[in-house]
Amino acid sequence: MKMKKVEVVIRKSKFDEVKDAMRKVGIEFITFWDVRGVGKATEERVYRGIVYDTSTIERIMIIFFCREKYLEPAVNAILESAKTGEIGDGKIFISDIVDAYRIRTGERGDKAMYLEGEE
Amino acid sequence: MKMKKVEVVIRKSKFDEVKDAMRKVGIEFITFWDVRGVGKATEERVYRGIVYDTSTIERIMIIFFCREKYLEPAVNAILESAKTGEIGDGKIFISDIVDAYRIRTGERGDKAMYLEGEE
Amino acid sequence: MKMKKVEVVIRKSKFDEVKDAMRKVGIEFITFWDVRGVGKATEERVYRGIVYDTSTIERIMIIFFCREKYLEPAVNAILESAKTGEIGDGKIFISDIVDAYRIRTGERGDKAMYLEGEE
C-alpha cells in the first residue's frame, strides 16, 4: 500500500476551478479551509492613516490523501487549474502517510481510500 | 523515539464525544479547526432560485501528535466515538514525524511529548 | 534534496513576533490559520450560569516548508520568539516531505523552494 498526502496552497479565487479539475482526474475527497499566507505577493494597506506593509494574503489550503497512482494526474490538474502566472499562485507539497482509516466502516489502509465496488 | 502525527476529519457534531473519548485513553493535547470537506455526502441547496449541487459540508479537522504507544488506543477511541454509520463520517490518517519541541521549555523529541512527572 | 515540513502551534498574541523572527532567519513563506487547542492551559468560563471547564484556547497554527539548512535557525527563532514561559506556549513538529511544486512556474522539488537568483 502506498498512500500520499498532498497539501496545496492556492488563491481563493481559483478554488472552484481546482476542485473541478481534480474531480476530473478522480480525486473526489478533499478537505480545505481558509488560511493566510505570508510571502512575496504583497498588497499595501493603509488603516486609519498608518500604512502597513502586509504580505498577508488570503489563501485556501486543500489537503487530500490519495493512492499513489492518482498522484501525478492530480498534481498536473492542480498545476494547470490553479495557475495565473502571477506571483502568489501557491505551492504543492507531498508527503508520505503510513496508515489510514475510514471511520464509518473501520476499514483500514488501502481500503479506506476507495469505496468498494466503485473503482 | 517514535512519534506519530494523526489527522482526523470528523463531523462537527461529534467533536465533543471524540474529545472525551480521546482524553480517556490519554490524549490530552489536540489541536483542531473548522474545515470543509468535499466528498460523497451531499446536501442539495437552493440559493435564490439556483440549485447548486454542493458536496461541501462542514467538518472538524483534529490533529494530534503522540508517542507510538498511544496510537492504537487513540485510533480505536476515535473510530468508536466518531461513528454514525452514515456516509460522511470522515477519515483518520497517520504519518511519521521526525522531531518535536515544546516551546515553553525548549525540550526536544520524546520529552516534548509528555510532561515530566505526569507519566 | 532535503525538505522539511514544520508545524507550529503558538499563542495568537505571539504571532507578529514569531513572523518577524522567522523572516530574520530567511523563512519568508509561511501559511497560517486560526486553530483551537485543547491542552492543560485552561481558563474557566461561565455561560449563563453554567460553569464549563474548557481547556479550549485560541491558537495559531503556522506551517512552512523549508530546505533542511534553514531548519535549525528557524526552530531556534521560533523557540525564542514564541516563548512566554507559561503553560500553553505551544509546540513545534517537524516531518519529512517528499516533493514540492511551485504552481506559478511548475518548478519541482528543490527549485520550488527558493526563487532563482534570490539566494
Added chain:
Amino acid sequence: MIHTILQTDILSSLGGELENYAFSINTIWVLITASLVFFMQAGFALVEAGFTRSKNSTNILFKNLMDFVIGTIIFWAIGFGIMFGSKNGFWGGIDLFTRNTYRTDMPDMAFLIFQTVFAATTATIVSGAMAERTKFNAYLIYSAIITLVIYPVSGHWAWGGGWLSRMSVPFHDFAGSSVVHMVGGMAAMMGALTLGPRIGKYDKNGKAKAIPGHSISLATLGVFILWIGWFGFNPGSQLAAAGKVNASAISLIFVTTNISAAGGAVATMLYVWLKNGKPTLSMTLNGALAGLVAVTAGCDSVSPGGALIIGLMAGVIVVLSVEFFDKVIKIDDPVGAISVHGICGAYGTLMVGFFSTSQGLLYGNGGALLKSQLIGVASIASWAIFTSFVLFRLLKLLNGLRVGKRIEEEGLDVYEHGETAYNN
C-alpha cells in the same frame, strides 16, 4: 346671556378644530410608537440568533420574520375582533378583517396597527425558547394559533373590556407584562417542555452543559433595539398624548421604563459577579430585558424609585430563574425566554399591587389591587399554559414538532432551508 350663547357657539366651532388636533396628536403618537414596537421584531431576531449557534441562524431569523408576517395577516383577519370586540367578558367575537368601529379618539387603523405589533411580540417570544430544534412548519402553525386565539382571548379579558377589566378593582396590566410577555413566556415553556432539550444540552448524568451563542455582538445590538422598542411599547400604550395629563403620563412612563431596565441590568451584573466571580454580558442582557418586562405592567403607576426597585429585583430573579429551569427542571431554553418573559412578566404584574402609587399596598392602599393582580396573573397564566399545552401536544401528534437527529446535529439551516447564514 348673549355671553353664553355666543361662547358655546364659538367654542363649538373651535372645539371641533381643537379636537381635530388632539386626534392628530394621539394618532402621531400611536403610529410612531407602533413603529418602535415593530422594530422589536428585529431586536428579538438578533437576540435569538446571537444566543444560538450559527448553524441555525437562518432558521431562527426566518422564524422571527414569519411570525410577524403571519401575525399581521391573522390578527387583522380575526384576532383583533376576538380581542377588542364586545361580545362578552370572555371573548370579543368575530370581526372579519377588522371593519367595525372601535375608537373615537384616533383612527381605527392606527389602533389596529398598534395592536398588531403587540400581538406579534407574543408569538416571537416563543421562538427563542424552542430554538435550534423546532420544525419550521410546526413553528408557522403554532405561531399562527397564538395570534389567532391564545393571545386575543386573554388579551380580551384584560384589555378588551373582558372580565378582568370589569372586576370591582380592575386588574392593572398597563402595557402587557402579563397580557403580552407572560403569555409568550408560558407558551415558550410549554413548547420547550414538549420538545425536550437540544442534543448535547445535558450529559449522561443529566448535568447541564453550556452551549454558547454564536454572536454576542448581534445579541447586544438586539437588546439595544428592544430597549428602544420598549420606548414605544410602554409609552405608546397610553394610546394618547394630547393634553397635559397624557403628556405627563407618557413622560413618566419613559422614565420608569428606563430606570427599571437599568436596575435589571445592574442587579444581574452584580449578582452574577458575586456568585461566579465574573460579570457576564449575556446574562446582563437578560437582566436588562427582565427589568423592562417587569416594569411593563406598572410603568404608568409606579414612581421612578419604585421602578428602580422592581428592576433590581427582576435582575436577580431572572438569574435564579434561568438557573432553575436549566439545572433543576431541565427545560432547555437557549435564550432565557421563559425566565425573562414568563417569570418576570408574572412578577412585574404582581409588583403593581405593591408599588402602584395610587393603589399599592406599600403606599397604604391595602391589598385589593394585589388581589386583582393575583387573579389576573393566575387566570392568564392558566389560560396560556393550558391552551399552549394542548396546541403543542396536538402539533407533536399530527405534524411532528422536532426535526430529526441528523438535522439538529448538522444544523437546521442546511436541511430545512438549504441556506447557510454565513459564507465567505
Added chain:
Amino acid sequence: MIHTILQTDILSSLGGELENYAFSINTIWVLITASLVFFMQAGFALVEAGFTRSKNSTNILFKNLMDFVIGTIIFWAIGFGIMFGSKNGFWGGIDLFTRNTYRTDMPDMAFLIFQTVFAATTATIVSGAMAERTKFNAYLIYSAIITLVIYPVSGHWAWGGGWLSRMSVPFHDFAGSSVVHMVGGMAAMMGALTLGPRIGKYDKNGKAKAIPGHSISLATLGVFILWIGWFGFNPGSQLAAAGKVNASAISLIFVTTNISAAGGAVATMLYVWLKNGKPTLSMTLNGALAGLVAVTAGCDSVSPGGALIIGLMAGVIVVLSVEFFDKVIKIDDPVGAISVHGICGAYGTLMVGFFSTSQGLLYGNGGALLKSQLIGVASIASWAIFTSFVLFRLLKLLNGLRVGKRIEEEGLDVYEHGETAYNN
C-alpha cells in the same frame, strides 16, 4: 350681527394660533418620518453587504454611505430645484442651494430634508445590482448624476407639478413605487447590463451559478430596518398629519404598507417552498421588500384587503423576475434590486389603476386611472432607462466602469480601499 363680527374676530385671533399647531404637527410628522427614511440607508447597506461576499463588504458599505453623502449635497445644491421648481412641465429649473419658498404648511427645510432622503434612496438602489465589480470612482460619479438629474426630472413630472400630474386624470404614485423605486431599479438594470456578470456567475455553458451572500444575519437585519423605514417612507409622504383627514390617511397607510409587506413575504415563502421543496429566507426577504415596493404607489388609496392582494402577487412576481433575469436574460444582479425595485415598482404603480378604492377599475371606476398609470410608468421607465443607458455607456468609455479581473477575484476591499471588512 354682533355675533358674526365677534366670531370672526375671535376666530381669526385664535385661528392663527391653531394654524401654528397644524404647522407644528405637520413638521414633526415630516421630520420624524424623514429620520426613518434616512435609516433605510442603513437597511440597504446591510442587505447589499449581506447578500454579497465578505471580500467586497467594505466596498459596498462605503458606496451606500457615499451615495447618501453625495446625494445630500447635490440634491440640496441643484436637484431639489429641478424637481420642485415651477419652470415648466418637464423640469423645475434651477434653484441653487434651495433658497426659494415652496410650502406654507411646513418649513421649507422640513420639506427639503424629507425629499433629500428620498432622492438618496433612488441612488442607493443601484449599488446592489452592480455590486462586487464596479469601480468606486465610477460609482461616485453615476450616483451623483442620478441625484442631480435623472431622479429629479421624472420626479418633477409626477410630484413637482410636471406634466404627469397635470393630466386630466393625474398619474397617481403616492410615495414613489415608480418615482423612486422603479427609477432606481431601471438604472440598476442598465448598470448591471453594461457591466456584465461577475466572474464565476455563469459557467462555460452559460448556466447560472449560485454565489451566496456572506451574512444572512446582516441581510435580515437590513430588511427589518427597511421595513421600519417604510413606515416613514409611505406615511411620511402624506406630508401632513394635522386634522382628522390626515390622521386617518397616515393610519391607513401604515396598515396597507404593513399588510402588503406581509403578503409579499408569505407569498414568496410559499411559492418557493412549493417550487423548490424548501422555504428559503434570502428569497423571502426579497418578497417582503417586493410587497413594500409594490404598495408604495397606492398605499393611500387601496384598502387593507387590496394591499394584501397586491403584496401576495408581488411576492410571486419577484421570484419569477429574479429567475428570469438570472437564468434567461442573464443580467447578474447580486441582491435582486432590478426585480424588487424595478419590476415590482412598475407592477405596483399599475395596480393602483385596479385597486384604488376611489378610482380603480375593480371598484367600478373604469380604466381612466389605469391608463394614466400606464402612461406614467412607461414614460418614467423610458426616461430612466434611456438616461442611465447613456450615463453608463459614457462612464464606461471615459472612466471605465469595471475593476480589473485580479481585483474582482481577490476582492475590491483590499485593492480599492486597502481595508478588509473582517479581521481578528
Added chain:
Amino acid sequence: MIHTILQTDILSSLGGELENYAFSINTIWVLITASLVFFMQAGFALVEAGFTRSKNSTNILFKNLMDFVIGTIIFWAIGFGIMFGSKNGFWGGIDLFTRNTYRTDMPDMAFLIFQTVFAATTATIVSGAMAERTKFNAYLIYSAIITLVIYPVSGHWAWGGGWLSRMSVPFHDFAGSSVVHMVGGMAAMMGALTLGPRIGKYDKNGKAKAIPGHSISLATLGVFILWIGWFGFNPGSQLAAAGKVNASAISLIFVTTNISAAGGAVATMLYVWLKNGKPTLSMTLNGALAGLVAVTAGCDSVSPGGALIIGLMAGVIVVLSVEFFDKVIKIDDPVGAISVHGICGAYGTLMVGFFSTSQGLLYGNGGALLKSQLIGVASIASWAIFTSFVLFRLLKLLNGLRVGKRIEEEGLDVYEHGETAYNN
C-alpha cells in the same frame, strides 16, 4: 367693550386648551428625540466594537451597555440636580432623585429622560479611546463619576443657568459640541494617556502599527445609527416643537446637521484619497462623525451653506488629528474618539463664532461671540482635562486601570468575563 370682555373670556377658556396642545407637542418631540438619542448608545457600541479586535468585543459592548445603565441611575439620583439646579453659577446643587420642578412647557420627566440620554453619551465616548486594555471595574467607576460630577458641572455652566450662560454675550453651544462631545473627548484623552498604548501598537522604534478593527460592517452600521441618533440629538435640543418658530428651527437643524455630516464624510474621503492613494471607509466613517460633532454647537444658528463648510473642514481636521495623536503624541486611541469628539467638538464650538448668521464674525457681527466661544471652550476643556486627569490617576493608584499583560494579549473577553463574543 362687550367685545373685549367676551374675547378674553373665551380666549382664556380656549387658551388653556391651546397651551395644552403646545405642551403635548413639545413633550412628544422631546420624548421621540430622546429615543433617538438613546439609540446612539447602540451606535457607539457598534462603532467601538467594530473598530477593535474580536477578542475584546464582549468587553467593549458590555462597557457601552453599563455606562448607560449606571448613567441612568446616577444622573437621576444626583447628576441632574447638579446640572440644572439653581444653586449658583458654578453648580446647581443637590436635588436627590430629581424631585424639584424645572419646566413649565413640558413635564419634568420628559426633560429628565432627555438629559439622561445626553449624559450617558458623554460617558460612552470615553470607552472607545480606552478600549482593549482597561479593567472592567475601573471603567464602571470612572463612567459613574463622569455622569455624577464631571459632566454635570460644566454642563451647568453652559446649559443649567451657570456662568457661561450669564456672560454678556452668552456662550452658545446649542446641542453640546463642547458640553457633551468635547468633555467626553478630553476625558478620553486623559484616560488613554494614563493607560498607555496597547501592546503591539508601537514597535521598538516607536513606530505606530496598524491594529485593524474586527468588523467594519458593525462599525458602519454603528455610524448610520449614530447619524439617525443625531437627528434626535440636535433637533431635540430645541426642546420644543410647538409654534412656527420652533417648527422652523428644528427643520433647519435637521438640514444643517445632515449637510455637515455629509461634508465631513466627503472631505475625509477625498483628503485621504489624495494623501494615501485610496479612499478608506474606516476613516470616512470618522469623517461623518466629525461633521456631526462639529455642527452640533451651531446647528441652530448657521446656514446650510455654513454647515457644509464646517463639515468639510471637520473632515480634514479629523484626519490630521488622528494621525497627530497616533504618530506624534502617541496616544493610542483605537476608535479615534479624541479626535472626533474632543478636537472636532472644540473646533465646532469655535466655528459658531464665525458662522452664526445672527452673531458670527463672518456675517459682520464682530468677534464678541467668538470671544465667548473661546472662553467657553477653554474653561470646559480645562475642567474636563483637569478632573479626568485626577480621576484616572487616582483610579490607577487605588484600583489599577489596566489589565495584566496576559489578559490583554489573550483578550479581555475570556479573562474578565469568561465569555467570548463569537462562537460557532
